[in-house]
Amino acid sequence: MTNELPVLDLSAAHAGPKARARFHEALHTAARDVGFFHLTGHGITPAETAELTSAMRAFFALPEADRLAISNLNSPHFRGYTRIGDERTGGSQDWRDQLDIGAERPAHVPAPDEPGYWWLEGPNQWPAGLPELRTTALHWIDRLSEVAGRLLHELLAAIGAPEDFYDEAFADRPHLHLKLVRYPGSAPDGAGQGVGAHKDYGFLTLLLQDEVGGLQVESPDGTFIDVPPLPGAFVINLGELLEVATNGYLKATNHRVVSPPGTRERYSVPFFYNPRLDARIEPVSFPYAHRAPGVTQDAANPLFAEYGRNEIKGWLRAHPGVARRHHAALLEEGAPVA
Ligand SMILES: O=C(O)CCC(=O)C(=O)O
Ligand SMILES: [Fe+2]
Numbered sequence: 031m032t033n034e035l036p037v038l039d040l041s042a043a044h045a046g047p048k049a050r051a052r053f054h055e056a057l058h059t060a061a062r063d064v065g066f067f068h069l070t071g072h073g074i075t076p077a078e079t080a081e082l083t084s085a086m087r088a089f090f091a092l093p094e095a096d097r098l099a100i101s102n103l104n105s106p107h108f109r110g111y112t113r114i115g116d117e118r119t120g121g122s123q124d125w126r127d128q129l130d131i132g133a134e135r136p137a138h139v140p141a142p143d144e145p146g147y148w149w150l151e152g153p154n155q156w157p158a159g160l161p162e163l164r165t166t167a168l169h170w171i172d173r174l175s176e177v178a179g180r181l182l183h184e185l186l187a188a189i190g191a192p193e194d195f196y197d198e199a200f201a202d203r204p205h206l207h208l209k210l211v212r213y214p215g216s217a218p219d220g221a222g223q224g225v226g227a228h229k230d231y232g233f234l235t236l237l238l239q240d241e242v243g244g245l246q247v248e249s250p251d252g253t254f255i256d257v258p259p260l261p262g263a264f265v266i267n268l269g270e271l272l273e274v275a276t277n278g279y280l281k282a283t284n285h286r287v288v289s290p291p292g293t294r295e296r297y298s299v300p301f302f303y304n305p306r307l308d309a310r311i312e313p314v315s316f317p318y319a320h321r322a323p324g325v326t327q328d329a330a331n332p333l334f335a336e337y338g339r340n341e342i343k344g345w346l347r348a349h350p351g352v353a354r355r356h357h358a359a360l361l362e363e364g365a366p367v368a
Pocket of ligand 2: 228229230285
């Protein structure tokens with residue numbers, strides 16, 4: 031792949047059949063060959079973005095005690111604040127702090143015969159004295175779900191699949207997830223791991239990044255390539271479920287963030303567009319399916335058709351403190367979630 035990620039304009043989907051066909055061709059190629067692209071024409075206004083960004087900055091500017099008051103260690107649902115150094119990716123410490131937010135729902139404590147992944151449904155934790163954060167973050171989730179839903183339809187149409195094929199998997203209670211993230215410069219040990227290399231678990235990720243940079247995508251030869259910020263655009267990447275859904279035809283690509291230099295801060299906001307936890311992701315049929323290479327199963331990271339099993343496995347790994355405090359039983363089961 032070249033060093034430049036493709037830039038796709040979602041508004042072309044509604045600009046007549048010719049523009050839509052060209053858009054589909056570019057989307058198809060980007061999703062198949064790269065798994066990452068910039069998206070413009072999404073309809074999210076600069077005012078909405080500014081509102082979210084300023085609420086996020088206000089949150090990270092709170093005294094640490096106020097942030098820790100909503101620590102995710104309090105939440106069996108993995109919601110809330112993770113301080114710097116408490117998250118792990120690929121077995122190593124990430125150097126970022128973050129607030130995890132999801133669809134606002136009552137706790138779903140799994141009954142003995144229910145899968146453990148239902149723990150992931152539950153209420154958020156919000157900082158006292160910053161009511162605008164709740165309003166803005168939940169608004170952002172609504173707005174980005176709508177954009178992601180449209181984009182998923184266009185992507186399925188682009189590969190010749192029925193565009194509503196996964197509507198049922200998202201119906202009623204999709205597992206929407208928003209992260210507000212700060213990378214506070216480089217770790218004292220100089221490791222440089224803002225967040226370690228990983229693939230996202232779900233269908234689509236819509237990322238807002240500031241002007242600092244540091245996001246990198248793995249190219250087919252194994253080198254990591256910078257994704258420089260493009261103002262006004264979202265960085266889109268495909269998650270593992272889309273790879274599973276298309277038997278490897280579409281790509282979930284490894285990516286990571288390198289810590290900003292010195293004490294420079296970087297802010298980013300990934301939004302993960304995920305189906306219902308209990309959705310079973312059936313393979314979609316499409317005219318290029320015979321060219322799909324298949325999904326390579328990694329024994330250390332098996333992929334399950336039932337989405338929730340992938341998701342809880344990831345959370346238990348990334349947040350060992352929450353896992354030990356609230357989910358000893360799931361950890362003991364070994365492959366709890368299988
Ligand atoms: O902060 C970023 O730019 C990317 C973060 C990311 O990949 C993630 O949280 O899954
Ligand atoms: Fe990611």
